[in-house]
Amino acid sequence: MKKKLSINDIAKSLNVSVTTISFILNGHAEEKRISDELVQRVQKYIAEVGYKPNSLARSLRTGKSHTIGLMVEDISNPFFANIARMIEDNAYKNGYKILYCSTDNDTEKTKDLIQMFQERHVDGYIIAPPEGVETEINTLISSGSPVVLFDRNLPEVNTDYVGIDNYGSTYNAINHLISRGYRNIGFVTLSSLQSQMQERMQGYESALAEHNMYQHIKEIPYSNEPDDIIKHVSAFLMRKKELDAVLFGTNYLAVNGLRAIYNLGLKIPDDLAVIAFDDHDVFQLSNPSITAITQPIKEISGEVINLLLNKLKSPLKQKKVQTLILDTTLQIRKSLR
Amino acid sequence: MKKKLSINDIAKSLNVSVTTISFILNGHAEEKRISDELVQRVQKYIAEVGYKPNSLARSLRTGKSHTIGLMVEDISNPFFANIARMIEDNAYKNGYKILYCSTDNDTEKTKDLIQMFQERHVDGYIIAPPEGVETEINTLISSGSPVVLFDRNLPEVNTDYVGIDNYGSTYNAINHLISRGYRNIGFVTLSSLQSQMQERMQGYESALAEHNMYQHIKEIPYSNEPDDIIKHVSAFLMRKKELDAVLFGTNYLAVNGLRAIYNLGLKIPDDLAVIAFDDHDVFQLSNPSITAITQPIKEISGEVINLLLNKLKSPLKQKKVQTLILDTTLQIRKSLR
DNA sequence: ATGAAAGCGCTAACAC
DNA sequence: GTGTTAGCGCTTTCAT
Numbered sequence: 095m096k097k098k099l100s101i102n103d104i105a106k107s108l109n110v111s112v113t114t115i116s117f118i119l120n121g122h123a124e125e126k127r128i129s130d131e132l133v134q135r136v137q138k139y140i141a142e143v144g145y146k147p148n149s150l151a152r153s154l155r156t157g158k159s160h161t162i163g164l165m166v167e168d169i170s171n172p173f174f175a176n177i178a179r180m181i182e183d184n185a186y187k188n189g190y191k192i193l194y195c196s197t198d199n200d201t202e203k204t205k206d207l208i209q210m211f212q213e214r215h216v217d218g219y220i221i222a223p224p225e226g227v228e229t230e231i232n233t234l235i236s237s238g239s240p241v242v243l244f245d246r247n248l249p250e251v252n253t254d255y256v257g258i259d260n261y262g263s264t265y266n267a268i269n270h271l272i273s274r275g276y277r278n279i280g281f282v283t284l285s286s287l288q289s290q291m292q293e294r295m296q297g298y299e300s301a302l303a304e305h306n307m308y309q310h311i312k313e314i315p316y317s318n319e320p321d322d323i324i325k326h327v328s329a330f331l332m333r334k335k336e337l338d339a340v341l342f343g344t345n346y347l348a349v350n351g352l353r354a355i356y357n358l359g360l361k362i363p364d365d366l367a368v369i370a371f372d373d374h375d376v377f378q379l380s381n382p383s384i385t386a387i388t389q390p391i392k393e394i395s396g397e398v399i400n401l402l403l404n405k406l407k408s409p410l411k412q413k414k415v416q417t418l419i420l421d422t423t424l425q426i427r428k429s430l431r
Numbered sequence: 432m433k434k435k436l437s438i439n440d441i442a443k444s445l446n447v448s449v450t451t452i453s454f455i456l457n458g459h460a461e462e463k464r465i466s467d468e469l470v471q472r473v474q475k476y477i478a479e480v481g482y483k484p485n486s487l488a489r490s491l492r493t494g495k496s497h498t499i500g501l502m503v504e505d506i507s508n509p510f511f512a513n514i515a516r517m518i519e520d521n522a523y524k525n526g527y528k529i530l531y532c533s534t535d536n537d538t539e540k541t542k543d544l545i546q547m548f549q550e551r552h553v554d555g556y557i558i559a560p561p562e563g564v565e566t567e568i569n570t571l572i573s574s575g576s577p578v579v580l581f582d583r584n585l586p587e588v589n590t591d592y593v594g595i596d597n598y599g600s601t602y603n604a605i606n607h608l609i610s611r612g613y614r615n616i617g618f619v620t621l622s623s624l625q626s627q628m629q630e631r632m633q634g635y636e637s638a639l640a641e642h643n644m645y646q647h648i649k650e651i652p653y654s655n656e657p658d659d660i661i662k663h664v665s666a667f668l669m670r671k672k673e674l675d676a677v678l679f680g681t682n683y684l685a686v687n688g689l690r691a692i693y694n695l696g697l698k699i700p701d702d703l704a705v706i707a708f709d710d711h712d713v714f715q716l717s718n719p720s721i722t723a724i725t726q727p728i729k730e731i732s733g734e735v736i737n738l739l740l741n742k743l744k745s746p747l748k749q750k751k752v753q754t755l756i757l758d759t760t761l762q763i764r765k766s767l768r
Numbered sequence: 769a770t771g772a773a774a775g776c777g778c779t780a781a782c783a784c
Numbered sequence: 785g786t787g788t789t790a791g792c793g794c795t796t797t798c799a800t
Contacts (some may be wrong), residue, residue, distance in 0.1 A: 100777055111787040116779055127785055146550050148490045151777035154792050159487065161530075172509065179507035179533060186532065186539035191551060193498075193528050196516060214528060291549070321510050352716050379689050381718035437793055448771040453795060464769055487794035492774050 099145045100417050104369055112192070153215065162402065163223040164194045165210035167245075168318070173345055173372055173391070174222070177244075180395035181220065188403055199286070199316045201226035208234065218402045221298065223248055224262075225287045229323060240405035242396050246288040254401045256394055256418045263422040264297030264385045267341055267369050271328050272305055274430055276339040276367055282327060282351055283343035285313035294371060310334050320350050327354035332368075337431065338366035345374045352380065367430035382428030390420050436482045443475055453544050456484060460542060462555055462581055479485050500548035500740065501531040502541065502558045505655070505659075509730070510682055510709055511559070514581075517732035518557065525740055527554070534652045536623070538563035545571065555739045562624045562713065581735050583625040584754075591738045593731055593755045597627050600724045600759040601634030604706050609642055611767055613676040613704055619664060619688055620680035622650035657687050661748035664691035668703075676704035676767065682711045689717065705768035719765035727757050 100121075105112040115136060117126045120339040122132045139145075153159045162185055178194060185293055193216060197204040199241030201224050206228050206237075211219065219234065222245035231251050235241050244256040264281075271279050281298045284291050295311070302309055312330040321420050323346070327367040331337065331354065342348035360366050362382055370377055377384035398417050439455075442449040455461045460470045474484075490496045499522055503511040504542060515531060522529055530553060534541040538561050545567045548556065556571065559582040568588050572578050579591040608616050618635045621628050634649070639646055649667040653662055660683070668674065668691065670731075679685035685707030697703050699719055707714055707723040714721035734755050744749075 100778095101779095102777075112778080113780075113788080114786060117786090120779075122780090129785070131689045132785090137540055146546075148491075148552075149550050150487060150496065150552055150775050151792090152486045152779080154485075154776090154794090155778045155780090156490050157792080168516065169506075169519065170509070172507070173511070175507045175509070175512035175515075178512075178531075179505065182506065182531070182533060186547075191532075191547065194515075194519070195523065195529075196519060209483075210523075212529065213486050215485075215487055298749050348718065349712055356716075375686055376712045376716050379686065379693075379717045380715050438795095439793075449794080450771055450773095450796080451769085454770090457795080459796095466769070469769090485793050488776090491778090492794045492796090494776080521787075711792090 098148070099143060101145075103148065104136075104140065104143075104145055108136060110136065114265055117237070125150060135362075150397065154253045157215070159219055160190050161216045162190050162192050162216075163219045163221075164192050165197055165207060165211075165219065165224055166194070167199050167224075168196045169194055170196075171346060172374055173389070176391050177395045177398075180392060181399050182212035184395070184399040184403075188411070190403075190406075193374045197222075197224055199288075200317065200319070205230050212239075217224050218242070220244065220402060222246060231243070239244045240402055242398050242402045244394060246290040249289070252415055254405070254416045254418075256397045256401065256420070257290065258389050258394070258420050258422050260293035261297040261372070263424075264294045264343075265298075265301045265386055267371075267385075267424055268298055268301035270424060270426075271306070271339045271367060271430065272301065276430070277307065278310065278336045279307070280310040280312065280330070280334060280335075280336050280340040281332065281343065282314065282340060282347050284310045285315045292342060298341060309418075310337060314347065322345075323347060323350035323385075324354045324357070327351045328358060331355065331358060331360070337366060338373065339369070341369045342370070343371050345370060345372035348372075348384070348386075349374060349376055352376070352384070363428070363430045365430070369424075369429065373425060377427065384429040385427045386425045388423045388425045390422070393420055434487070436480060438482075438484065441473075441477065443449045447473065455499070470753075480565060487498075494552070496552045496554055497527050497531050498551065498553045499527050500545060500553035500556045500558075501529050502534055502548075502556065502560070504530070504535065504536050504559055504561070505533045506531055507533075508643065508683060510726070511712055513728050514732045517729060518736050520739075521732070521736040522590070527740075527743075534559075534561055535655065536625075543565050549576075555579070555743050557581065557735055557739060559583060566722075577739055579735050579739045579742075581731060583627040586626070588647075590754055591736045591742070591753045591755075593738065593757070594627065595726050595731070595757050595759050597630035598634040598637075598669055600761075601631045601678065602638045603637055604708075604722075604724055604761055605633075605638035607705065607761060608676045608704060608767065609638065609644070609677070611704070613767070614644065614676050615647065615671075615673045616644070617647040617649065617667070617671060617674045617677040618680065619649045619667065619677060619684050621684070622652045623748045625713075628680060629758070635678060647674060651684065657683075657690070659693070660684060660687035661691045664688045668695060670695070674703060678706045678708070680708050682707060682709035685709075685716060685721065685723075686711060686713055689713070700765070700767045706761075706766065710762060712765065721766040722764045723762045724761045729761070730757055 101112050101115050106116050118136050119135050123162050195207050201279045204224050218240040220242050228248050228250040242254045314326045342351045362368050373386045373388040377386045438452050440450050442452050455473050455680050532544045541561050541564050555577040557579050564589040584592045630664045651663045679688050699705050710723045710725040714723045
């Protein structure tokens, strides 16, 4: 367990001052006109002994931790797990590490988490926020931390946001169902005021309204427990025997909705047509395959990390806040006739 | 953007020395016999102004970052995503944050990643290692960092490991197939020397050998590209028309294997029986549902984080290295007759 | 029971 | 071009 080398040790061994080493390390050699010869010598020595600057000390000094805080609803949800993966790749390429956490859509938990990240001095935040954390995020922003929101927006928070056209997505999906002759279309969603869920519901409602059709909405409280969802969906379907189609508002609602449907012995699409919001391996591979509104995960993560890296690079420039709304695709499969 | 308070500001405002504040903050009040009255006053003030110690400075001083490095093959793989989630919950409960990264099974990338984590002074490591990083991990360990391995073991590394009975799992699965009358059983696996894949293969081979049956093994190079896997599996199945059953060595091999099977128009289980290693929503919900060897994800993550937290708590005590091998369950579904 | 001060390792303003 | 040095905010030894 050999002692870690410090910049001081290097300086001593080389009979140079720490400043010089520091300048070379931080790419100020040119600007400070340090002799090429010296630069070479220092770099060679550093490589030889495998010296690595202590990033803690550096962070303490510079105030930058080169860490990004990623806050999602649940890192084990495939949608967020995929986003996490792509953000990771990009962040690491740019010298940033990722601290992650799952909010469980829990406002209080999220507040705590924000505070923890703040204490850790993360340089920037990527957040899919639950309701009710507007104040905390605004505090973050006004204290100078770059924040990019995604998946759901917080209208009272004035910062970059990357999302999808939720309204249009469900609106189109419902119209597609209607054009295929479905007349009693249900919507299973989260009991939530989050912007994306509200918009999805509005798209559903508008499409129905234009055709003078009845709404059949089931709002389910957020839960990590598949059984909770299955029970709610089952009860809903039992009660609404007239339904000939159902749109699920999220991927896990759909996954567990499918379980409920199969449990009830319903046949897709003959007894019930199904559309899911957000794609999932399950929807491609189940038999029949399930029509899904697919989000452009790659683009979403790409835009999110780009926005954040830009802010991180030029924190001074008070750029206009950007709101990016990407399009989804209705991936038509066999779950409707 | 108000300036952050430091312990010095607090000390000044309260007309107390920083030492006292620090002692109170770190729970040494009792031991240092600081008057209750003072303790109260300080804590009240701290709560009032919302002072939070700078964890960077603290880390620099103490050498502890209260961060755990989590290295998995791919955070977007449901198996690892679920593990990540459970480890997160546990770690946060104990005051640790998680820095994560995906190795892609890439030895060089992993070496870099280890170094990065090391530079960040993570307090402990949880690693599902690729081949070839034995030296780096041993260096880590001998420099005093606690390391817990999981999913795949590195025999040359002497540290805690949590895994499953890979050999027994495939051995039993194959025997189950044989007992159901299958005679030409294929095994689709990763072209990898990782311990878990080797053991799974051995289980397959032993079971076949005991019944004097031929092996049909397809080793596929690791790839993030589903199409690569689909092509390999398709080619394999086309070549080996005599197969009446196939065991997939990982969940994503199975998921993409299913795609290949459906593409080829093969019917499960009539044309081909299927067993997957590692469960997945897809296997439960596809029709027919797919028999799977399920890993006890909750237990695995629980043991992993416990082992690490224990080491973190008592680093001195040179405990015996623990190797935990958990059992899997053969979840029988409709993919075999 | 409380305070002064050293020092963790680094950066950068300032001096020469 | 290179060196000296003052902190960044905290913990902890030592002194009182």
